[in-house]
Amino acid sequence: MSETSAETKHPAHLHHHFVDSDQQFESSKMGMWIFLVTEILFFGGLFAAYIVYRAWYPELYLEASQELDAFWGAINTFVLIGSSLTVAMAIRSAQLNQIRGLIINLWITIGLACTFMVIKYFEYAEKLEKGIAPGIYYTYDGLEHEKANIFFSIYYMMTGLHGLHVIIGIGLMLWLVWKAKRGAYHSEYYTPVEITGLYWHLVDVIWIFLFPLLYLID
Amino acid sequence: MLFFLTFLTVAVTWIHIPEPWNVVVAIAIAVVKATIVVAFFMNLWWDSRFNTILLVMSIVFFMILIGITLLDTLFRVDPIPTF
Numbered sequence: 696m697s698e699t700s701a702e703t704k705h706p707a708h709l710h711h712h713f714v715d716s717d718q719q720f721e722s723s724k725m726g727m728w729i730f731l732v733t734e735i736l737f738f739g740g741l742f743a744a745y746i747v748y749r750a751w752y753p754e755l756y757l758e759a760s761q762e763l764d765a766f767w768g769a770i771n772t773f774v775l776i777g778s779s780l781t782v783a784m785a786i787r788s789a790q791l792n793q794i795r796g797l798i799i800n801l802w803i804t805i806g807l808a809c810t811f812m813v814i815k816y817f818e819y820a821e822k823l824e825k826g827i828a829p830g831i832y833y834t835y836d837g838l839e840h841e842k843a844n845i846f847f848s849i850y851y852m853m854t855g856l857h858g859l860h861v862i863i864g865i866g867l868m869l870w871l872v873w874k875a876k877r878g879a880y881h882s883e884y885y886t887p888v889e890i891t892g893l894y895w896h897l898v899d900v901i902w903i904f905l906f907p908l909l910y911l912i913d
Numbered sequence: 914m915l916f917f918l919t920f921l922t923v924a925v926t927w928i929h930i931p932e933p934w935n936v937v938v939a940i941a942i943a944v945v946k947a948t949i950v951v952a953f954f955m956n957l958w959w960d961s962r963f964n965t966i967l968l969v970m971s972i973v974f975f976m977i978l979i980g981i982t983l984l985d986t987l988f989r990v991d992p993i994p995t996f
Contacts, residue, residue, distance in 0.1 A: 721961060728964045732971040739975040746979055747986045776950075783954050896955045900947045907939035 708884040720886050727890040731897050738901055741853050745908065748849060752842055759838060759846035760912040762827065764818065768910035771814050772902065778807035779899040782892045789885035794875060797888065801872045804895070808865045815858055822847070850909055857905060860898045867891045 706716060713719040749756050781804045788796030826834035829851040833844035871888055874880065880888060952958040957965050 725961070725964060725967075728967045732967050735968075735971040736975060736978070739971075739978055742975070743979050743982050747982060750983065750987055779950060779954050893955055896950055899954075900950050903946045903950070904940075904943050907943050911939055912936075 706883065708886075716883060720889070723886045723890055724893070727893050731893060734897060738853075738856070741849070741856065742904070742908075745849050745853065748845055752840070752845070755840045755842055755846055756912050758840050759843055760909060762822070762838070763850070763910045765910045767814055767818055768906050771811050772906050774807050774811045774814070775899045775902050778804045778811070779896050781807065782895045786885065786888055786892050789880055789888050790882055792882035794878070794880065797880065797885075798872055798875050801868050801875065805865055805868050805872070808861055808868070811861055812858060812865075815854065815861075819851075853905055853909070857898065857901055860901075864891070864895050864898055867894070 705711075709716055709719055713722065781800045785797050785800035785804065788794070788800055822828075825837070827847050828834070829848040830844060833847060835843070868891065871880075871891055874887070951968065957968065
């Protein structure tokens with residue numbers, strides 16, 4: 696691009712304070728990574744609570760995690776890893792200017808995210824049915840440990856916050872589909888797809904840690 | 914390649930369930946899975962080095978958070994609070 700024609704060739708998606716599309720893209724991505732750092736530390740507080748209580752009551756964690764069904768936890772791990780793959784494929788489609796592929800992959804991802812939440816709903820419903828509720832609402836008497844409610848408070852807090860992130864991710868991807876159908880994205884400009892993908896992968900990474908720490912203690 | 918990596922992470926999930934050395938192995942496998950996701954799905958492998966530094970710093974500060982917290986909670990004379 697020559698100096699003189701720079702003004703006229705200015706693409707619609709490029710904000711005037713960036714040198715070019717690449718710089719704008721890299722800046723957005725770095726901003727998203729800084730947000731992801733705050734997310735890691737946000738969940739980090741809950742992981743710290745998990746570790747402190749596990750150090751205090753190791754036998755409670757062994758006993759209480761038996762109540763969680765590792766089978767459904769594993770299914771949800773597959774679902775989320777699969778949805779990470781479809782998000783990566785959506786970004787690939789955008790890079791190759793295949794807008795139909797982008798929309799299809801986003802819909803598959805939304806479907807998998809909804810599958811995750813439906814499984815999560817049945818897990819919660821089954822526990823609440825038995826009186827396994829967080830904190831002072833805990834009324835289940837199937838566990839001998841007197842502090843059994845602590846494990847489930849931590850469980851509901853961590854999986855609940857993670858589930859909230861999944862719901863926000865579904866909303867973001869519905870918005871991406873809506874924008875993509877209006878032709879907002881092409882191989883030169885797909886920044887929102889890329890950074891939503893980064894967010895979605897982080898949600899996947901957090902679940903990768905939550906699953907063994909909560910479900911697979913035996 | 915991404916299909917293969919997904920298969921790998923999935924296979925790894927199944928192998929470690931009967932493992933008696935549960936915490937260390939579970940965390941190690943989770944770290945490997947997370948590293949694969951971060952490096953390839955999140956493109957850090959090819960990306961600007963600065964973004965990797967950001968991620969590593971978040972992990973460092975998370976370790977500091979846990980380390981200092983445990984220095985307190987592990988060494989209390991009367992460790993167990995009422996809640």
